[in-house]
Amino acid sequence: MFKNLLEQIYKEVNTLNLEGQQASYIPELANVQPNKFALHITTIDKKHYGIGDVNEKFSLQSIAKVFAFTLAYQLKGSAIFQHVGVEPSGNPFNSLIQLEQEQGFPRNPLINAGALAICDVLISELNNPEDEILSFVRKIARNKTITYNPAVYQSEKKTGYRNRALIHLMKSFGRIQNETENVLDLYFKLCSIEMTASELSKTFLLYANSGIIPDSPEQILTESQTKRLNAIMQTCGFYDEAGEFTFRVGLPGKSGVGGGIAALHPGKYAIAVWSPLLNAKGNSVKGMKALELLTTKLGWSIF
């Protein structure tokens, strides 16, 4: 079923002539070929289908925030919510306005400020955060080759002024325990993790599988924690377009300015799409459309 459906969606989206812009503020990301497009689905019952550039690596960017939060949630349990909230921000992903008004407490772990706060927690909790985060992602990805992209990391480190503004603002409110440069460094590394669409959909299956790594006995998050993380993705996974995504697609998910989107239907499947052209809100134009067509044609959304 999924095979024909993905092929049909792939074609339909390509005929639509959707317009977008590549992320410009991370110079390295501007070098990706704009016409790349990939769809890959992995189901709970062990099927998977892909179409397009499903074996090319792309930069996860904000999608990786989900993995950092997963690890921090596993380590700290509900105490993690002393560091980040669970409310949608209603504002662009890198805005300082709300953060100043709310005394440096980030609205949720999936906006930049929240992910920086999570990186700060991970530095406090882990002996070797950079390696341990990578090991954790490899474990849930069931793939030991997943790694950082040093060029993207360097590019973002050189130009990440807005993220530096965010962390210093939080630090001024006493919300950051570690050195700001160390937190930024970990954050930029995290965002530079690369996967293919195939690898990403396989990794996200964790969240469709009640927090258990598929084909393993290992429970990363409890079922209840997994539901709660999915709920956060639903309301906060798409910056100030979370309502639009929920409205059009109706699945929990997370986007990144590398052009990737990962989404999932609890108990059913995970899907990754990739196309580098973004809309004004920073979400992949083709990716949003492909997922909308998927849930519309399937008649399946969580609603």
Place this chain on the structure above:
Amino acid sequence: MFKNLLEQIYKEVNTLNLEGQQASYIPELANVQPNKFALHITTIDKKHYGIGDVNEKFSLQSIAKVFAFTLAYQLKGSAIFQHVGVEPSGNPFNSLIQLEQEQGFPRNPLINAGALAICDVLISELNNPEDEILSFVRKIARNKTITYNPAVYQSEKKTGYRNRALIHLMKSFGRIQNETENVLDLYFKLCSIEMTASELSKTFLLYANSGIIPDSPEQILTESQTKRLNAIMQTCGFYDEAGEFTFRVGLPGKSGVGGGIAALHPGKYAIAVWSPLLNAKGNSVKGMKALELLTTKLGWSIF
């Protein structure tokens, strides 16, 4: 199953000594007895269970915005989104700040500004909006006795300064076609509609039933429209606590300052809770807790 569960939750919530305040800005609402508490569930397979004050009427307030939007969505289709958006506001329900910044375009139909815009559309579309809205609510409620409460209507009409500010701000941006007093009048009437918890859960079953009035052939919204409205409730149904409700409860729903909350599990059931004590965000304290316990104990949420 539900019977024992509701009894257990009812008891547990009552022992928790939760604190809250009754809505004070609508004088008439301050007269309701604060210890009222009701839970009522209605399932797709025609079962229903209630406990507590399930046969007492309470003021729907913002819950009625869902019905006004349903009617407008039915009448206008997706053109309704020229009048309101689908994004969470991240702000209190009656804030003017975002509305001014966004040139009078309301973020979604479930905040006050959005519901006022919907009332404006209904006045333009209907010959006799006040009667036709009531007929519509009676139809989906399958209950011809549902009606406005004139004392609550008068009370809100006399004191609704914030809503007057909202509508004049929208009018100054050219967003309101009709006389502001007429729109406000319809809005205050709408908010004053009363139901019991039993009636409310029966009415909300529409949204768990793909937009079809149960036991009837009548499709009010298409399946796709129903999913989209449920998605809006999920991200926008609880003012600036929508994330918290999604996180803790994991069901689409809508609250009102009369102390009611209606929620639903698509394809399964609708539930109404009522207790007039509100938290600082304007949502029923016992109601939030009861629904959290329900989805936690059931192990069912849409995530």
Place this chain on the structure above:
Amino acid sequence: MFKNLLEQIYKEVNTLNLEGQQASYIPELANVQPNKFALHITTIDKKHYGIGDVNEKFSLQSIAKVFAFTLAYQLKGSAIFQHVGVEPSGNPFNSLIQLEQEQGFPRNPLINAGALAICDVLISELNNPEDEILSFVRKIARNKTITYNPAVYQSEKKTGYRNRALIHLMKSFGRIQNETENVLDLYFKLCSIEMTASELSKTFLLYANSGIIPDSPEQILTESQTKRLNAIMQTCGFYDEAGEFTFRVGLPGKSGVGGGIAALHPGKYAIAVWSPLLNAKGNSVKGMKALELLTTKLGWSIF
């Protein structure tokens, strides 16, 4: 001295080809001929000079806020500052954002919200506010013919949605004692007062004359109160362009969207300019330029 200077400035400004827009949101004001231009100065030592359309009436609009505040300050003394502050707003004259953030307390008496609060005080203090304000303005103008323009009043009453939003927002915070329609009515009347440039400069001489009506024994404000009102004009008289006016002109003054500006040099003179074309901030383009040239050529500003 002033005669040649005004002639020179008048010519120079006319050659500059300055561009602007007439106020559009009060339909009646859009009918004024755009090329009108007048300069009129009145000195403490009883000289006066004018050039251009100095005998044509124009709508004072916000300039009249100074007179309403003068009367309220006279009546209430420093207790008036329980109703309005003395800080520049840093925001457009009709913004609701700051007003909501500051619980409905207006930053100063010269923005719309503040003038509405002053009108509310005058209604509480006076038996017949409409007549008594007019009598007061006639007294300080030394001119019994000054009056309201009914067409402008009606025009603004019909379209003043933003002012209705402001007053209802203040009312929702308990800041307005009287009926909102009555306060708005007085405010729209006040703004519709008309004067010629000649009359306006003569009226403003009060503020250059330590609060004493020239050629009379009557002290309207004490010397200290007059200084304080001049200080408010300096920091708040030009909406979010008060800094620019202080920087370029260096005199206390007040502008109106009718295209008038009145300014004064304490102990020396008062000046009125009129030209209906406004810049984006709502201040007369030619008027700002003429006053800048005046203080630059004179080498006189209060700084």
Place this chain on the structure above:
Amino acid sequence: MFKNLLEQIYKEVNTLNLEGQQASYIPELANVQPNKFALHITTIDKKHYGIGDVNEKFSLQSIAKVFAFTLAYQLKGSAIFQHVGVEPSGNPFNSLIQLEQEQGFPRNPLINAGALAICDVLISELNNPEDEILSFVRKIARNKTITYNPAVYQSEKKTGYRNRALIHLMKSFGRIQNETENVLDLYFKLCSIEMTASELSKTFLLYANSGIIPDSPEQILTESQTKRLNAIMQTCGFYDEAGEFTFRVGLPGKSGVGGGIAALHPGKYAIAVWSPLLNAKGNSVKGMKALELLTTKLGWSIF
């Protein structure tokens, strides 16, 4: 005349039992004795009078922003206003909200963001900015011993998170040409300059003297530029209390969180006051009161 007046004011202020807090966010400043109090006036006609701790050094903090701006204005002329505006902010001195809304362009040179932009300009313009700024201040102070306080500089460098947030936000908008750490370093040095009240009033005489260093032929700013800088001080010199200071005192001036205030009457005198206890807006409580009494008793303000 001034001698008796200052003595009287000094006594009166001390009896008033005014309450305030020392600046806490720069640890080094918290060590100053809270009961310090000094008043010192220097007149155009070469008289000077002081009372209290007039020979103790204190940290100029934001007062030094006036000197940095003076130098940059001298170097760049009106082109400096491509880097900073002249409008009051209406917001706290270190707020990022307005700065983000206005794309990183600082409202004026006397708030933190504006002074950082001025330091950036000075780094671009000068070969050895740190030394040249100090030489410049020594020249206008007519005092070769004026210098930075290394402990205060280090203290602020270690804790200046909010300033780091500001500069990175401006850098993200392309407003800062030099390395952020270099700009911050110069800024922290600038703020750490120390003077006594006696030295400060002597230095500020420049601004009362049409931009000419007293007793010298050297014109630092033209008369027109001096008026314009005085105008900026009037509307922007006291953060979000500029209106209050203008209203109560009626002189151009500048405050610092070290507890100093410098003010001037053009053509007449300059005055410096110092007392480390601050009100909630960051301005010296005793200093504000002393200056209010001065202009009230003298009957002199610029208005």
